Amino acid sequence: MAGPVSSAAAPAATYNPGTRYGPALTLLASLFFMWGFITVINNTLLPHLRSVFELSYTQTTLIESVWFIAYFFASIPSAKLIERIGYKKSMVTGLLIMAAGALGMTLAASIPSYGVTLVMLFVIASGITLLQVAANPYVAVVGKPETASSRLNLVQAMNSAGTMLAPMFGAYLILGRSKGGTAQGEVVLTQAERLADAQSVVLPYALVAVVLVVLAVVIARFPLPDMGASTSRLAKEDRKHLSLWSHRNLVFGIPAIFIYLIAEIGVANLFVNFVSQPDIANLTHEQAGRYLTFLWGGMMVGRFAGSAIMQRFDAGKVLAAFSVGAFLVMMITVFAHGPVAMWSLILVGLFHSIMFPTIFTLGIKGLGPLTEEGSGLLIMAIAGGALVVVQGWLADHFGLQTSFLLTAICELYILFYALWGSKPTHALPDQQIG
Template structure:
């Protein structure tokens, strides 16, 4: 018997598309999640590298990442409009090619070298990722049963985490490991010639990334992805005029939940290398610390695989609440201890952060029906919360790097609030379904 989805007063029967095999499509989409996770986390090793090359403060360093996440705010709504105009598949290809252009631009920025061009090219790459996010996240959510959407998105997000786990190794060896600043102890002052030489260590890794993106774009373009049914599209256009996104509590509170969670995730990842390099924590070089970053992202991958399985049996909101409590506890340990205990507590937060984004996302679009595309655009726009990592950079400069992680702990409490109350759907509409 097909599941029933509540829509106002009357139940609506949700019927999965007959004869459609979604496994190959999900596998290919998982490769996209892998790639944008990989590219995003290269920034975690790129930022300490750029801090050394351009002699930046923590505030200036985190401002680079803020530019990256401002792209999500700027590009999300145009991305949703583009998807409506050209469809999901062409939008995925376009996003990959935009990212490839940005990666080639990073090679130019390293050759000059130029801080301004670096900011511009990171903005271009992030704009391409935004288009992928707006298209791929809701697509994965609808290619199967609505009640397992959180489980399904956590599963493909686990591949995203595989990319984030490998990226620090890639960056540590090809960026930090090939630079003077990356292989020196904290406080080493580089000559101008050494800084110029270090800047060019970015050329090879971004050349490899650009090539991989172009290949993936060609594969996506030729793959027969199941399309969102035309009947659903017509329904969406008609129904959008009758409903308001702001009548859905789970979306209204979900947008700030994504925004605030991203402050926590990006702050931890971007300041990790500098934090564990401190003498009172682990006293490592940036190259060595970059390798430990792999454990942080590896915890996210393990957590997402585990979360996908757990959510097959337990309510997604309750699982999210438990993970947010765990994240809050380990962040307090990070702030109020020193040495290996503080370092491993910060690493452990990756495990608790693992399910947060995909679970908040699927809870946020639950019951939106024909409003799913717009809701998805708003949730992806909220990824711009990562831009406020500059606030943590300011706190680190003003009150100390370790103390700045109290901001992260506060963010975990909002996620707990969302899980317990804000995620409860109101005015649910019939779910849309992918079709051939």
């Protein structure tokens, strides 16, 4: 998934023409790259853990559910921590929390333990949540105010680059170095093979931990530009007669984010297992992990293309067209076989590309002074990714290929939102920030 937009309000700052912002922006872009990279490693980690711990699809997708539950529980504590120690120290703290979780993954592999794995993934995701809430506001101020949007697009592209490269890293260092990952189709491992396969996780997560610690040290010592005063919330008395729930685009946008995350995460997490099946592409998990790069690469290409298209066409109409495309390729995935089914599933990445940022933008349109609160509710909806476990249950009871009907249904709700639910009601004047 692309990195979600922070719910924190963009702080006001005074642009200083004499300050060189390039190095700071480059450093911040590396954070976006890292959390995109680490998030998508899960897509190659899940089929690996499925064979090591002999998990059902329900248990496999529960791993990703734990990841997104962390977003829900860590968001408010993250905001409170930032209030206490500031944005820069919070970024350093987030990186160190992620590093601790990555080192914990090496412990989980050494035991090996499914329970410890879940706990450590929760720790990593909590660190990412803190990092997102702290890093996004910085991107808004490191440079000219009029180019803030361009900078945000740049770091989101770096996030996509991380998601595109992670499958190759995971396929080579995790799946490529394990018996389960290089076997043709499903394989039952002996106790010794399971222990040996579990050890293949140690090196990649140790490398990730080292990179995260180095980044934390660099940011702690780097003279990041000073932040301006944060925008204040509308006074209680002033907003007494204003209601978030009178805005249709927000009311229907919250479930749209929630439902979209189910679709995106379900496709990514079950991709390797799906294309590895004999009647689809008959690949090893290692080979299938490499094809996952095309799925995330399609999301990066689609994000750039969608941005250009929306300069000429209404965002709601573009979202509707992409949701129709996503529905059609998912139906092909469900009913086709062989390479056609594999490539149709890869193609859904292209159509999913614009969905999160477009839904988010449409959801806060016309909220005016309520934008901050509305943004927070949309961010909380990211927890919808935890319900990917529902698709795991469907895969166990009705078959993996049939389970993608859930994804197709999700696309239909996005179409409904694009055509009707996203239309603003009781629109308020937008706040000027920065």
